[in-house]
Amino acid sequence: MRFKRKRLFILLFSFTFIFSGCSIWQPLENSKKQNEAMEPTSIIAPDVKVNEEYYRGVLPYKPSPIGGMLKELPRRLDSNKFELGLIEMAKNEYDPSEFVFQEGQVLTMNEIEPILDQYQDFLYSVVEHDYLHEDGTYGGVVVGLFVSSVYQEGETRKSYTDDQIRERSKEIANKILSMVRKKVTDPSILFGIVKAEEIDMKLPGTFILKGEVKEKENSIDDWTNIEESYLFLPAKGSSYNGSEGDISLGFNQLKDQLNEYLPGFAGLTGLARFVNGNLIELTINVNTEFDSTVEVIQFTQFAIALISKYFPTDSQINLYVQTIDQPKAIYIRQANGDDFVHIYRD
Structure with missing residues (x-):
């Protein structure tokens, strides 16, 4: 058997299902939307049988208003792992057979841009995913924060400790929680915090913290450290x-x-x-x-x-x-x- 020998030095990471955002958005008219069904023009995508379990989506597809306009992540690999990690986190709370996925429609750029400006040395990106009941009402909201693990002090680049990253992330999450609760008062909310890998460029960021807000509550009382590598x-x-x-x-x-x-x-x-x-x-x-x-x-x-x-x-x-x-x-x-x-x- 003949074989063509070539030396190839390629690094290619393939991921099957990737969710990405755009800048188009139609704002929620008021907080009552959470208890209303989806508009008649919206339908739920059919349940296609695949080996891996994914959420069905809402049709027509609605891009998130905060997608595609935030600070660029260090690598494309980070974007892939970030969003898929949030979906994986959601599966533990929102059964894919009972809930429908929708890109986040609660948070707006007008709300998130000031947060990005305030924490511009720390916060890379904010992502929102919504999980709806079959009738279109909100069942849950998942918010992801992608944060830096380093900071600049004069001409010296220094690293945050994981405890420092967690404390700053909790501060940001509480501010975003108050924004979400003004519009959707009932559903549970999850926060996932990802720390960027700033040294080894072959590696993606890692989840280090998860926060849970129970239904109708207004504070994140349940924080769990995540040891991912x-x-x-x-x-x-x-x-x-x-x-x-x-x-x-x-x-x-x-x-x-x-x-x-x-x-x-x-x-x-x-x-x-x-x-x-x-x-x-x-x-x-x-x-x-x-x-x-x-x-x-x-x-x-x-x-x-x-x-x-x-x-x-x-x-x-x-x-x-x-x-x-x-x-x-x-x-x-x-x-x-x-x-x-x-x-x-x-």
Whole structure:
């Protein structure tokens, strides 16, 4: 079997469902909107059966008035992980089978811009997601804050401690809460705080704090610290312990085995996500060249078998196989064991 050898140095992180904002908005007329059904022209998108569980949306789609006009995040990867992380957080409170997703329609740019100006050295972005009942009334609101982990003191760049980040974030969240409650007084509200990664540009920001406001309450009494971290693979050095050490070792073994199967394949990179020290998700990117579709199938099957051997069975695994200019195969295994594979047909 002939094989085209090319050295490729590509870092490509693929994410399937991404929500992004725009600057178009039609304001809420008054606070009574929360108890009214959606306008007759609004319908709910059909429930499409997919392996991963996502919320249905409201049609026609309404972009958030605060989307796309805030401070730019350090990396596109941050935007993807930020919004998907907020949706993941919402699933614990708002069952996707009972609630419908809508980009935030409560907060406006006139309200958020002064907050951004006041905390311009700290606050990157604010995102709002709304979760509606089937009749269009508000069931919940999720607000995300993306904040900096560093600050400038004279000519010196210094880092905030996590405690300092949490305290400043709580202060901002309480101000935003009062804005939300003026318009929607009943539904529960969640706050998710993400700290930017300012040093290693290959890593996204991490969730460090979650706040909960119960129905009809006006204060955030329930704050929970979140210990989230990422590990870029292959990891440099050998100082990793626990789950990080196990995943790093497994990744290196996977790489060696794939190299034996297909000598000289160009590159294998990964991004592992941990919460409270446990592997939650692992994304693996294979970059190489293939002589035929059959070769893609055989390679992908071999990689899937190795994944089951080297990594925990209760973590989500995303495998993306691609050449320099096009995807070739995708394999997704969810934490519950459900999986699927797709081979692209040229």
